[in-house]
Amino acid sequence: MTSGTATPDRPGVRAGRDGFVRLLHAEWTKFRTVRGWVIALVAAALVTALLGLFSAQGSHSSCSNGPDEIACPAVPVGPGGEAVDDRFSFVHRSLTGDGSITVRLTSLTGIITYPPPDHDEIVPGVVPWAKAGVIVKDGTRPGSAYAALVLTGEHGVRMQHDFTEDTAGRPGGASTASPRWLRLTRSGDTLTGDESSDGTHWTRVGTARLAGLRSTVQVGLLVTSPGDLTVKQGTLGGSVEQVRFTQATGVFDHVRVQGDTPGGAWSHGEVGATDMKTDWERYHRPAGVDESGGTFTVTGSGDIAPRGPGEGLRIENTLTGTFAGMIVLVIVAVLFITAEYRRGLIRTTLLAVPRRGRVLGAKAVVIGLVTFVAGLTAAVVAVPACTHILRANGNYILPVTRLTELRVMAGTAALLAVAAVFALALGALFRRSVAAVTAAVVALVLPHVLATASVLPEGAAQWLLRLTPAAAFAIQQSIPEYPQVAGHYVPQDGYYPLAPWAGLAVFCGYAALALGLAVFRLRRRDA
Template identity: 65%
Template sequence: MSTGTVTPYRSSPRAGRDGFACLLRAEWTKFRTVRGWVLATGGAALVTVLLGALLATGMRATCSNGSAEIACPAPPTGPGGEAVEDKFYFVYRQLTGDGSITVRVTSMTGQIRRPDAIPGVRNVVPGVVPWAKAGVIVKESGEQGSPYAAVMVTGEHGVRMQHDFTHDTAGRPGKVSGESPRWLRLTRTGGTLTGYESADGAAWAVVGTARLAGLPDTVRIGMFATSPGDITATGRSGAAERFAEVTAVFDRVSLEGTASGGGWNRQDVGVTIGPDGSPHHPGGLTESGGTFTVTGVGDIAPLLHGARIETPLIGVVIGLIVVIVVAVTFVTAEYRRGLIRTTLLASPRRGRVPAAKAVVIGAVASVAGLAAAGVTVPLGTRILRGGGTPVLPVGTLTEIRVIAGCAALFGATAVLALALGLLFRRGVAAVTAAIVLIVVPHVLAIASVLPAEAAQWLLRLTPAAAFAALQSIPRYPQVTYHYVPAAGYYPLPAWAGLAVLCGYAALALGLAVLLLRRRDV
């Protein structure tokens, strides 16, 4: 890449008086007068946008309705606007005003589909997945995504109280059995739902409280059962989800309050309808002598799989490589042409020159990253949705955070590359070192080349940890998922990942200043 002519910083009485501000102006003048640097920085933003648009255009999704192909429906959204999975078997009555439901859970069993040992023979084994759920629930309506609060027993996480999909409170640990049943109670007072548990039906302990704003006067109250699929690792970073269902037995069922008369209603919430019009893996209810046996599949939880707003940011890696080249040549060009001596003579306090260069290149790269993400995220998600690919929705603040995180990633990468240029004084060596530190670990981690645990540690300890700034969907402890970089999940929060990269940049820049003061230019 042609760097053009670098204008040296000339000493003057006024320069001495202006100090660092004058250095900043001089370094900015150097950058903007070299056409190759300006064009390349703009190219870093442009290539990010173009690659993102190209990826989004190529991601076309269709779903089938019998023999016809239709656009894939958007997932239901919860009260907070997040995509959710809301599938369970619901046995309910209508409750008007305040009231409560009390039950005893005496059994929780299930079955899990395993890989077929014999081709053509289904391999189904007894078992309950860790986050299988059964209990009592108050729900605004039968619509998927409507507000709810529930107290439940789980496969391996004891009693929990959950509400509105993202909120989870732990109760007493332990599993349910005939010898160790669990009593559950859920009371409604206005918009406040309180969950209780008991080992004997006499001594009750509060599990948690939820406030559901805007809850109507008449709601649905009853029992439910649901089970997410069984997730098993495949290969280095892959995972497969297989069918699982749960069956829970309830007795000692009692309702307090103004409930609708007649028997219990049934609803298989969110059940998938097959091409022949029949439900696929339906739940069910068997009622006998006050004992309710409820079977369900699905989950009541945030939805984590699918395209995300950061999916089109695939071009960030290429954009960063361009930024690295520009940042390195921003300093090595002066060494190559011998102009660094003039710059340092004009500013005897040598630490100021690298600092001024870092501020300029960091700011320029941040603007490029901001422009790249600011265009790619909304444009890419619009193209994805237009092509029938649902995108997991996020709030405006999350979208802003991802765009700002991309800007910070570009800026901090430029500063680290600049520091390496000062240390090596050779463009090829510095560019190679920066790519090895920042880009290579990220590529290795998301490409499933390394075992999942190794990929996690690589993204904790290297500057590539800063890619966590692009993650829009959080982890949820109450959701079983394959939380690995290849699936878009990073081991550190966004701010912590950026802090790792900034720490490397600060350390490298400090070392460069130290060596600049001690060695001849």
């Protein structure tokens, strides 16, 4: 006779899971039945949204081109949806279907100048990201797709496409004795860049795929030169920036285009040219091209790259109420635990639930969820509404993808939720409302204020935003730092040293540590 083996029930596991669910329900009931906490939660969401709306309503902008104020010119948008600078001297002709362009670059020189009337000094020099080379572009409209193989002022040969993509080739410059050969080849939507020192032996630099590239494109020579950024450290911290006007000149020969080139003649123009010229451009020689015996001397200014820091508002500027809302939520989170200590109710709670860590875990889940919902509601209201108001007032807001916009809104809600859990843990550690609220606000707000208010040297400010809970504010950064942009990426301009989710992870680490210490103390000491 055989007997089967019965699988025993696991009431402990089921009871444990069900017990925590019941505990969550009990803590939620505690929260929602205290009218003051619910009102404060709603007030935090309103403060976060309304402060952003009030700030947007009072922000107006216009551009000036003389005594009259005019609307700011439209900023081009690249294929990826980002705001871009797309201005360069372009010697071009049409190319239909597949083909290639090959050139020899024998010189890249330039000038740097202060604009009149304050300064009129012109000095020779090429800025690091001045560019001269060959390009295939989907028309001459600013922001249209392109791939380019260029020699830069200090970063050697680069294969760049669609403004954000950059691949390094060989370092070095160009001269008559040591020229650089550049070749860009189109095959369907694929562009391939090769370089050579002698025009015979070629080295692959990179490949780009431009989805949807039209059959007929513009192919030719480009020269551009961004402004020369100089940064001076302030006396008490921070920095002072100044941008000087620059021009670059490239000398090309052995220019050869293979493929179907309808029309056959070369054209010259300045992509992205506007009537709003700088003082230097008004009073000195403009960009242009000279052709003699098959040699092209091309002079240009501007840049073909993503927009740098300080060139427009960002969607996170609509969330100026985050600090105020966070402080209200921190107070609520602290009271959620300290009120039980003050009234002696914590003893009753711990008698009902002997596993003390679960009590604090349930409180953390409840306060984290309710603050996340409040923060998300505020962000979903503030970002689109404030963006609409700012644009109606003439402000330019740097465009971002929908995914980035969702990340900023959800990340702001997550930031507030983690702040609430952090404050709850401090409340359990200190068991005093004032001490816990003060510690939470100091840990979160003070490092951020010191780092972004230009009162510390830049290095110290960067480290504060790497090592303190204030690193979490990186989750609101919508525009990334681009290494190929000559910009000054600093906290006071809204740029953080850590990636968005990495910054939030630092804060999550602090919250987890504080919660772990709170559980340890709760287990070791009487309530």
